[in-house]
Amino acid sequence: MIIGLPKEIKNNENRVALTPSGVSELKKYGHTIYVQASAGLGSGFKDTEYEAAGATILPAIEAVYAQAEMIVKVKEPIAPEYSMIxxxxLLFTYFHFASSEELTQAxxxxxxxxLAYETVEKNDRSLPLLIPMSxxxxxxxxQEGAKYLEKPMxxxxxxxxxxxxxKPANVLILGGGVxxxxxxxxxxxxxxxxxxxxxxxxxxxxxxxxxxxxxxxQMSNTYNIREAIKTADLIIGAVLIPGAKAxxxxTRDMLKEMRPGTVMVDVAVDQGGCIETCKPTTHEDPIFVIDEVVHYCVANMPGAVPYTSTLALTNATLPYVIQVANKGWKGACLFNEELKRGLNVVKGEVVYKGVADAWNLKVTDVNEVLAAAL
Structure with missing residues (x-):
């Protein structure tokens, strides 16, 4: 298979979807890998390292999309990439469709x-490709909360x-998952x-x-949350419903019950956020203030530590990338139920219920789409 590795162009996204060692593993199976020039620099990997691993370096993102049968990325495509697809x-990346109708329609x-990393799901309901970034x-x-609790922030x-x-600060965490x-x-x-x-x-x-x-x-319910926020200094939103809006x-009215200077970090923002007043921000401009409450809502937090994040992500994704490359997306999804659950949109059809529900779209049975594609 011809695999393309473009450079991430989302604001301050320095991760890359494959390390040179990942490229080397794919080459063992005879696959062709095109890497956009400087794609790995933000994570500390030089073009020469990719070339030594067997990749071909292409100068522009358009060339990578034009050549590849499968695009392997970290973050969802953004508007300048839509026309290249x-x-x-096949695009294998984090999509988080339930947080963006524009992306879904595109x-x-x-x-x-x-094929969405975040909905690849094991039988025990764990999410192997979401866990490392979580x-x-x-x-x-x-860490971010502690920084923005400082008065100059x-x-x-x-x-x-x-x-x-x-006394130390009071930290309230909503969600006991990863x-x-x-x-x-x-x-x-x-x-x-x-x-x-x-x-x-x-x-x-x-x-x-x-x-x-x-x-x-403590059990999570509206009453307990309302009581806890009155004395919380840092609130961390950590709620996840796989593939669906958080x-x-x-809610907006609860901000009035918080003390001025309270900090909220909504890690769920890339799935719509579990704090009503949150909207996606960037590492370049990470916070905003409403009712004297500091909101930190960066949608790609791991992008700030790209070396660690890229290694952790490749450790998890590479076995699945190899399966898809070896068998094709149809064969891999028929062979592996975990990958089948990762299919969100296929040839114009929405096949993941959480995405369809988020935007009131028709959902098509994934098995029907697979059968028709064979």
Whole structure:
């Protein structure tokens, strides 16, 4: 298969979808890999390293799209890329369609095959290609929150861990999944008082067993959230419904109940956000303030630590990329149910219910689409 690796052009996105070692593994199976010049520089990988691994370097992004049967990316295509995407071309990347109707309609119109990292799902309901970036974002969230709690950053002027004789900050984490667990570890390690909320009592029991003494668990409901935000210094949104919009657990009216300088980090923003007032921001301009509450809503948080993120992502994605390259997208999805669940849009048809529900679109059975494609 001919595989294309374009440079990410989203604001301050420095990750790359394949490392030179990933290219080397694909070459073992006889695949052709075209890499856009400087695609890996942001993550610390030179063009010469890709060439040594067996890739061909192309000067422009248009050439990569024109040559490739499968495009492997990190983030969803943005508007300048839409016209480059060919009918029947496979794109394997994070899409988060439920947060962007424009992107959804563009991919339907291009009649591409859209295989989304975030909905590749194992039988135990875990999300193997989302987990590594959730781990990175979860660990970053308290770091970013701590920074924006500083007074020059418009925060309350509180040190997350406090000092002897002064209480630490209160951190509220909404969601006890991968992001929430990683966020709790870091916040607790910095010395904060942490409360994790979740609707799953079994998960809360598990967290209660493994977390240190400065982490409490609490059932998530509107009443408990409203009470907790009154004394929270840092709120981290870590809610995920695979492939669908995140629910708004903090609504616009709740901001009035928070103290001035409270910081909210919505890690769920790339799925629409679990905080109603959040909208996607960038590393270049990461925050905005509403009702004296600081909102940090960067949609590609792991892009700020691209070396770590690229290695972690390739570790997870490469086995799936190899399967798709070896068998073709149809063969791979028929062979592997996990990959089949990753199909979101196929040749103009929406085949993932969460995406269809988000934009009131017709959903087509994925098995019918696969059968018709054979």
């Amino acid at each position: 060919k009918e029947d071309q 991919m339907i119109a291009r009649k591409a095959i859209c 781990e990175v974002a979860g660990r970053m969230a308290p 418009q925060g309350r002027g509180i040190l997350l861990g406090g000092v002897p004789g002064v 992001v929430g667990t990683q966020a709790a570890k870091i916040a607790a390690g910095l010395g904060a008082h942490v409360t994790i909320m979740d609707i799953n009592l079994t998960r809360l029991r598990e967290l209660d067993d493994i977390m240190p003494a400065n982490v409490d668990t 629910p708004h657990l903090i």
